[in-house]
Amino acid sequence: MRWCPSLLLFGFLAAVNALSSSGNRLLVVLEDAEEKGSYSTLWGDLEGRGYNLIFESPKNEQLSLFELGDRAYDHILLLPPKSKGFGPSLSPKNLVDFMNSDGNVLLALSGKSTTPSAISSLLLEFDLHLSTDRSSVVVDHFNYDTLSASDKHDVLLLPRPGSLRPDTKNFFGGEGVLAFPSANPHTLGDNSLLAPILRAPTTAYSYNPKEDSNSVEEVFATGSQLALVSAMQARNSARFTLLGSVESLQDKWFSATVKAPGGNQAETANRDFAKQLTAWTFKETGVLKVGKIEHHLAKDDITVEDLNPSIYRIKNETVFSIEVSEYNYDRFIPFTVPTNDALQLEFTMLSPFHRLTLHPTATTANSTIYNTAFTVPDQHGIFSFRVNYKRPFLTYLEEKHEVTVRHYAHNEYPRSWKISGGWVWIAGLWSVVGGFLAFVFVWLYSVPASSVAKGKSKKMQ
Amino acid sequence: MQWWHSILQLSLLASSALPVAASSWGFADATVSVQTKGAGVGAGLKEQIPSNGALSTPVPLGNADTLKIVLTSQEDKSAKSAHQVFLLLQDPGSGLDISYPFSVKGNGKSRVELTWKDLPTQFLSVSKSIDARILIGSFGSSKAYDEPAFQLSLARGADEPVPTFEVSRYGKLPEIHHIFKDDAQSPPIVITLTFVAMVLATFPILAGVWLYLGANVCHLSTAMKSAPLPHAAFLGSLLAIEGIFFLYYTSWTLFQIIPAVAAVGVVTFISGSRALGEVQGRRLAGLR
Amino acid sequence: MPTKRPSATPSSAPSPSPSTTPPTTLLSGPKTLSANASVSDIACNVWNQYLTTTPQRTMLLDAFMAFLVLVGGVQFAYCVVAGNYPFNAFLSGFCAAVGQFVLTASLRMQTSPSGSGEGEGNKSFSAAKAGKVVGDRSEGVKDGGVSHERAFADYIFGSLILHFFCINFIN
Numbered sequence: 001m002r003w004c005p006s007l008l009l010f011g012f013l014a015a016v017n018a019l020s021s022s023g024n025r026l027l028v029v030l031e032d033a034e035e036k037g038s039y040s041t042l043w044g045d046l047e048g049r050g051y052n053l054i055f056e057s058p059k060n061e062q063l064s065l066f067e068l069g070d071r072a073y074d075h076i077l078l079l080p081p082k083s084k085g086f087g088p089s090l091s092p093k094n095l096v097d098f099m100n101s102d103g104n105v106l107l108a109l110s111g112k113s114t115t116p117s118a119i120s121s122l123l124l125e126f127d128l129h130l131s132t133d134r135s136s137v138v139v140d141h142f143n144y145d146t147l148s149a150s151d152k153h154d155v156l157l158l159p160r161p162g163s164l165r166p167d168t169k170n171f172f173g174g175e176g177v178l179a180f181p182s183a184n185p186h187t188l189g190d191n192s193l194l195a196p197i198l199r200a201p202t203t204a205y206s207y208n209p210k211e212d213s214n215s216v217e218e219v220f221a222t223g224s225q226l227a228l229v230s231a232m233q234a235r236n237s238a239r240f241t242l243l244g245s246v247e248s249l250q251d252k253w254f255s256a257t258v259k260a261p262g263g264n265q266a267e268t269a270n271r272d273f274a275k276q277l278t279a280w281t282f283k284e285t286g287v288l289k290v291g292k293i294e295h296h297l298a299k300d301d302i303t304v305e306d307l308n309p310s311i312y313r314i315k316n317e318t319v320f321s322i323e324v325s326e327y328n329y330d331r332f333i334p335f336t337v338p339t340n341d342a343l344q345l346e347f348t349m350l351s352p353f354h355r356l357t358l359h360p361t362a363t364t365a366n367s368t369i370y371n372t373a374f375t376v377p378d379q380h381g382i383f384s385f386r387v388n389y390k391r392p393f394l395t396y397l398e399e400k401h402e403v404t405v406r407h408y409a410h411n412e413y414p415r416s417w418k419i420s421g422g423w424v425w426i427a428g429l430w431s432v433v434g435g436f437l438a439f440v441f442v443w444l445y446s447v448p449a450s451s452v453a454k455g456k457s458k459k460m461q
Numbered sequence: 462m463q464w465w466h467s468i469l470q471l472s473l474l475a476s477s478a479l480p481v482a483a484s485s486w487g488f489a490d491a492t493v494s495v496q497t498k499g500a501g502v503g504a505g506l507k508e509q510i511p512s513n514g515a516l517s518t519p520v521p522l523g524n525a526d527t528l529k530i531v532l533t534s535q536e537d538k539s540a541k542s543a544h545q546v547f548l549l550l551q552d553p554g555s556g557l558d559i560s561y562p563f564s565v566k567g568n569g570k571s572r573v574e575l576t577w578k579d580l581p582t583q584f585l586s587v588s589k590s591i592d593a594r595i596l597i598g599s600f601g602s603s604k605a606y607d608e609p610a611f612q613l614s615l616a617r618g619a620d621e622p623v624p625t626f627e628v629s630r631y632g633k634l635p636e637i638h639h640i641f642k643d644d645a646q647s648p649p650i651v652i653t654l655t656f657v658a659m660v661l662a663t664f665p666i667l668a669g670v671w672l673y674l675g676a677n678v679c680h681l682s683t684a685m686k687s688a689p690l691p692h693a694a695f696l697g698s699l700l701a702i703e704g705i706f707f708l709y710y711t712s713w714t715l716f717q718i719i720p721a722v723a724a725v726g727v728v729t730f731i732s733g734s735r736a737l738g739e740v741q742g743r744r745l746a747g748l749r
Numbered sequence: 750m751p752t753k754r755p756s757a758t759p760s761s762a763p764s765p766s767p768s769t770t771p772p773t774t775l776l777s778g779p780k781t782l783s784a785n786a787s788v789s790d791i792a793c794n795v796w797n798q799y800l801t802t803t804p805q806r807t808m809l810l811d812a813f814m815a816f817l818v819l820v821g822g823v824q825f826a827y828c829v830v831a832g833n834y835p836f837n838a839f840l841s842g843f844c845a846a847v848g849q850f851v852l853t854a855s856l857r858m859q860t861s862p863s864g865s866g867e868g869e870g871n872k873s874f875s876a877a878k879a880g881k882v883v884g885d886r887s888e889g890v891k892d893g894g895v896s897h898e899r900a901f902a903d904y905i906f907g908s909l910i911l912h913f914f915c916i917n918f919i920n
Binding site for chain 2: 142262346424427438444446
Binding site for chain 3: 410413415416419421422424425426427428429431432433435436439440442443446448
C-alpha cells in the first residue's frame with residue numbers, strides 16, 4: 001500500500017524519466033556553498049532523475065529533518081563537514097530517527113580532513129568502524145593513479161565491484177575503472193544488515209598522513225578488510241550508504257583519465273558508479289514489492305471462494321503463490337531471483353514444518369509469480385505461510401499469513417469397511433446384533449421342551 | 462658503492478620527470494624460522510627465502526610455535542626502509558587476506574613474528590596451507606614488490622580441534638520437508654479373514670447349542686393366534702430398528718435416522734407392551 | 750476359591766430349591782461332596798448341579814452369553830495378534846460383545862429362578878409362609894421387583910441403545 005503514493009506521483013510526473021520509489025525530496029547538506037560547483041554533474045544527474053534537490057548548510061539553524069512529526073525530506077546526501085560536526089539538527093540521533101521513519105541517507109567522507117567524532121559515533125550505531133584517529137587514508141602502492149598521485153599513491157584505481165556473494169544481485173557492476181582519491185576507509189562489524197559495496201585491493205592499507213614515520217607498523221586494517229563503500233539496510237529497509245571518498249563524486253573524477261602502474265590510460269567510470277550508488281541508496285533499484293498472495297487447495301477449478309481459505313485440513317494438497325516486482329529506476333519489472341539464491345516459503349508453527357523453494361511460473365508486465373505446492377503437515381494448529389526474503393541490497397520481504405490447520409472431520413475418515421483390519425470387529429458387532437435378534441426370537445417363542453421344566457411350571461401352579 | 466649508486470639513481474629520478482627505467486623494491490637476506498616454545502635456540506626450521514622466489518616446501522606452524530621472518534628491504538639492491546613491508550597471508554579457498562606489518566628499522570632491516578594467536582579464526586579453520594606473500598612498497602615511483610614467499614601450513618595436532626566460526630548473513634536456508642507419520646497399516650488380509658471366519662463360526666455353534674438344549678419356536682403360532690398384530694408389529698419394528706441402524710452404518714446421517722427410529726420406536730413400544738402382555742399371559746398359564 | 754465352594758454351594762443351593770426342584774436331585778449334590786473333595790470332583794459337582802437345577806430357558810440364555818464371550822474373545826485375540834489399527838472398530842466391536850453380555854447377565858439375574866434366588870426366593874418364601882398363595886413366584890415379586898416381561902422389555906431397550914452407540918462409533 002505504501003507504494004501507492006509514489007505510483008500516483010509517477011503518473012503525474014510522467015515527463016520525468018526516472019523517480020525514486022520512495023519520494024524525490026533530496027536534502028543535500030553542503031557546508032561550503034562554493035564547493036557546490038565542483039559537483040555540478042552529480043547534481044545535474046540527480047535532477048535529471050527527478051529529484052528535487054534542496055541545498056542546506058549544516059550551520060543553518062532552521063534546518064530540521066522533521067516537520068510536524070513527519071519527514072521533511074525523503075533522502076539526505078551528507079557531504080563531509082569542514083567544522084566539528086553537522087550541528088544539532090543533524091545529530092546522530094536525528095539521523096537515526098530519520099532512518100527509522102524510512103528515510104535514506106548517503107554519507108560521504110573524505111580522507112583529507114579529520115572526520116568529526118559525531119559522525120564516528122553515528123557510524124558506530126550502524127556497526128561501521130572508522131580508524132581511531134579518524135583521519136586515515138587508504139594507499140596502495142600497486143593500484144594507484146600514476147598520473148595524479150604518482151608520489152602519494154592515494155588515488156586508488158579499482159575495478160567495478162562484482163557481486164558480493166555468488167547468490168546476490170549486483171547493482172554496482174559494469175565496465176571501467178573507478179578512481180577513489182584520498183579515501184577514508186572503514187571496517188564492517190559482524191552484522192547481517194551490513195554489506196560492503198566496494199573493498200580496497202588486497203595490497204592496500206591505511207595510514208595517517210599526519211604521522212611522520214618512515215614505515216607503517218601499526219595498521220587499522222589492511223587489504224580487503226578495508227571497505228571504501230558500504231551499505232547498511234535497516235530492518236525497515238531504510239538505506240544508509242557510507243562512501244569513503246567524496247572526491248570521487250566530483251566533476252573532475254567523473255571524467256578523468258587515469259593510468260595504473262604498468263597499465264594503460266583509461267577513463268574513469270565514476271559517473272556511472274555514482275548513479276548506481278545514489279540510485280540504490282535512494283531506492284531506485286533493489287526495491288521489492290509483493291503483489292497478490294494466493295493460497296488454495298490443489299485442484300483444477302478454483303473459484304474466488306476457494307482462494308485464501310482461513311482453514312486447511314491436515315494432509316491437504318495446497319498451492320501457494322506470490323507475485324513479486326522489483327523497482328528498476330522508473331518502473332516495476334518482474335523480479336528474478338539471483339542464481340544460487342531462492343525465494344522460500346515457510347509453513348510454520350513456532351518453527352518451520354516446510355521450507356520450500358518458490359519457483360517462477362508466470363510473468364506479467366511488471367511482476368513474476370512464484371509458486372509452490374506442498375502437503376499440509378499432519379499436525380493441527382495455527383500455521384502461517386511465511387515468505388521471509390531478506391537479502392543484501394534488496395528491500396526485505398516479510399509476509400505472514402495465518403491459517404488454521406484442522407484435523408480430519410468425522411465424515412472425512414475412510415469408512416470402516418474400507419479398512420480391512422477392521423473387518424473382524426465389524427463382523428463381531430453385527431454378529432452380536434444378529435445374535436441378539438435370534439435370542440429375542442427364541443426367548444419369546446421357545447416352548448420349554450423338557451418335561452422337567454413343564455412339570456416344574458405345573459408344580460408351581 | 463651500492464648506496465652511492467642508488468643515491469645517484471634517486472637524484473636522477475627526481476630530476477627527470479619521466480623515469481626511463483623504473484626502479485623497483487626488493488629484499489635480501491630473508492630468512493623464515495619457526496621456533497617451538499621451550500625448544501632450544503637453533504632448534505626448529507630455518508630457511509632462506511630466495512629473492513623473487515618462493516620456498517618449495519610449506520612452512521609448518523604449530524600451536525606453540527612462533528614464525529619469525531627477517532629481511533632487509535632494498536630499493537634497487539640497496540638497503541632502504543620502505544613504508545609498507547607486509548607479510549600478506551591469503552586463504553586461496555576463500556580469498557580472505559590479512560597483512561602483518563614488519564617492524565622496520567632505518568636501514569631496512571625488518572622483522573615480523575607470528576603465532577597462532579595472531580591469526581584470525583577463519584584462517585585457523587582452513588585445512589589447506591595458506592599463501593604467504595611479501596609486500597614491499599613505498600611512495601614514489603619505484604615499483605613495489607609483491608611475490609609469493611612460502612606456503613604456511615598449520616601443523617595441528619591430532620587432538621586439537623578445528624575451530625569453527627559462524628557468521629550470520631542473510632541468505633537462503635536449507636530446505637525443510639515435513640516428515641509425515643506413517644499411515645497405520647492393516648494386518649495381512651489372511652489373518653483378518655481367518656478371524657472373520659472364527660467370528661462367524663460362533664453362529665452355528667450358538668445354533669447347535671440352542672438346538673441341543675431344545676430351543677424351538679413352537680409358541681410362534683399360538684402367539685400369532687392370540688395376538689397377531691402386536692407380535693408381528695413388535696418383531697417387525699425390532700427388525701426395522703436394527704435395519705435403520707444398518708442404513709445409518711452404511712449411508713444415512715444421524716438426523717435421517719432420528720425421526721425414523723422415533724416413529725418405529727413408538728410402534729415397538731405399543732406393540733411390545735401388548736405382545737409381552739400376551740407372553741406374560743402364556744407364562745401365567747404355565748405354558749412357558 | 751475351590752475350598753470355599755463346597756460350603757457355599759450347599760448353603761446357597763437349598764434356599765431356592767425347596768420350591769423349584771425336586772428334593773432328591775438337590776440332596777444328591779451335597780451328598781457326593783466330602784470336606785476334602787478333589788478339585789475335579791468339585792467342578793463335576795458344580796457342573797451337575799448346574800445341569801440339574803437350571804431351567805431350560807436360563808440355559809438358552811447362558812448359551813447366548815457363552816456365544817457373546819466367544820465373539821468377544823475372538824475379537825480380543827485378533828486385537829492381540831494383528832494390532833488395534835482401526836481402534837474405534839475394535840472398541841465398538843468388543844464393547845458390543847461385552848455390553849451385550851452385561852445386559853444379558855442382568856436379564857438372567859432378573860428372570861432366572863436360581864440367579865434371582867437370593868432376594869426373590871426369600872420373598873416368595875415369606876409370601877408363601879404368610880399364606881398368600883401365589884401361582885408364580887414372579888407374581889409375588891411384582892410389588893417389589895419386576896416381572897420377566899418388564900425385564901425383557903428393558904433388556905431390548907438397553908440393547909438397542911447399545912447397538913446404536915456401537916454402530917455410531919464403528920464409523
